[in-house]
Amino acid sequence: MHGEYKIPGGKLVVVDLEVQGGALRNVRVAGDFFLEPDEAILAIDAALEGVPAHTGTSALAARIEAALPPGTVMLGLTAEGVATATRRALSQATEWRDYDWQLIREAPQSPALHMALDEVITREVAAGRRPPTLRVWEWASPAVIIGSFQSLRNEVDPQGAARHGVTVVRRISGGGAMFVESGNTITYSLSVPASLVAGLSFADSYAHLDAWVLEALGDMGIKAWYQPLNDIATEVGKIAGAAQKRMIGPDGGPGAILHHVTMSYDIDADKMLDVLRIGKEKMSDKGTASAKKRVDPLRRQTGLTREAVIDRMVESFRDRYGLTPGSIGAEELARARELATTKYSSTEWTARVP
Template sequence: MHGEYKVPGGKLVVVDLDTDGGALRNVRVAGDFFLEPDEAILAIDAALEGAPADTDAAGLAARIEAALPAGTVMYGLTAEGVAVAVRRAVARATDWTDYDWQLIHEAPESPALHMALDEVITTEVAAGRRPPTLRIWEWAAPAVVIGSFQSLRNEVDPEGAARHDVTVVRRISGGGAMFIEPGNTITYSLSVPDSLVKGLTFADSYAYLDDWVLGALGDMGVNAWYQPLNDITTDAGKVAGAAQKRIVSGTGAVLHHVTMAYDIDADKMLDVLRIGREKLSDKGTKSAKKRVDPLRRQTGLPREAVIDRMIDSFRGRYGLTAGQVTSEEMTQARELAATKFSTAEWTARVP
């Protein structure tokens, strides 16, 4: 069995092992990390040897920590990272490069149709009728996208939304409200097979699926990192928020979508969103205007150039071929947009 895991902000960990009699055997840990002293790698292998194959990541990490020689220094490596790689090996998880990735980047669509496309495309991936897909959104209208479980009246000021002609939609994933303006927002979705995130906790899967975009931002001179649970942040402030939804039909799939602030009209955002004092306090800021620091200022690049560089970065890592929404998928999405995502019953399902 073979498992790989890139430690968030760190290096790649590779684990090869067998299982015999319900235990881990012939465990070999490798990777491009740094580790001192030399014999620490043997201690890690020995700590994992014979462990019950169903030991969770926390239990495996504890075994590793207890076995490390005094004064061990890890750089780009953590005990938890090794444990996750082991769990992915045992679960027979797939890797990014196991797939032929498809890119969808098409004309602007309405907010409701974007919600529907996410559900349809991810369901098609789960059914095995579509390859893993990176979809870059283009927005036809300003919007507020609220999380699946958020209260509509607690999040959105209806008078402010009407004043700025902002459409309010509810997505299928959890998380918080996102304020969208077509020229100021970069949104993308990853629709991936469940096997890609096997062995990862729900929280770990966020960092794992965001890692490529951190590299893309780094190439643009932006020092970005993953901030648990679902933010991408920089030295200057938050630049993006992520959300996920598991699709359990077929062989299973994960929808991971991210909204990035390229630019922002903070006054308009505050007129439309009801942002409570408790939320601001939790983020350690006194003003909502300071919570998000747009990519326009940090990169100095046009929005289209940022998107092109993100696509090039993904293609360079994993391969990516141009695709499109099929006519069958678009038919399904238009029906779903009309019967679900444009209805008051769905949008106000949590009043």
């Protein structure tokens, strides 16, 4: 069994092992990390040898920590990272390069149709009828997208939304409200098999699925990092937020995960504050005094056009994992249009948490 895990802010850890009689055997840990003294790597292997295969991540990490020689120094490596890679091996997790990725990058769509497309495409991946997909959104109109569990009245000022022609929709994933405008926002979705994050905690899955875009931003000269639970941040502020929804397969199997991200290329902060109701308590726990200062746009940080930023992101993904141009199928689009009308445009759904 083979498992890999890129430690957020650190290095790649690889674990190869066998399971015999319900226990780990022939464990070998490797990677591009730094570790002193040399014999520490043998101590890590020995700590995992013979461990019951059902052992959880925390218990594995504790065994590794206890086995390290005095004065061990790990750079780009943690006991938790080794434990996570071990669990991924045991879970038979897949890797990014195991798939033939498809890119969908089409004409602007309405906010409700975007919500529906996310659901339909991810269910198709869960059913095995579509390959893992990266979909880049284009917005036909400004919108506020509230999280699945947010209160509509607490998040949106209806007069402000009407004043600016902003459509309010509710997505199927949790998390906070997003204010988007066509030229100011970069939004994308990853619809991936659940096996891609097998062996990872819910929180770790965010970091794992955000890793490629952090590298893409790095290629553009932006030092960005994953900020738990669901933000992408830089030294000058937040630039993106992610959300997820997990869907089981049609036969009750592991299914697929929808991981979608909204990035701020530019922002009209006054308009945003006129439409969103951002409470003082929410701002205080972010350590900032003003909502206007929470988000720092990519336009200012890169000096690139929005289209150029997207092109570089797509190219970065393609260089790392491969990416074939694709499209939304006729049946997928028909189902999405029906869902956009019957579900995502309905008051019953949008105001399900009043």
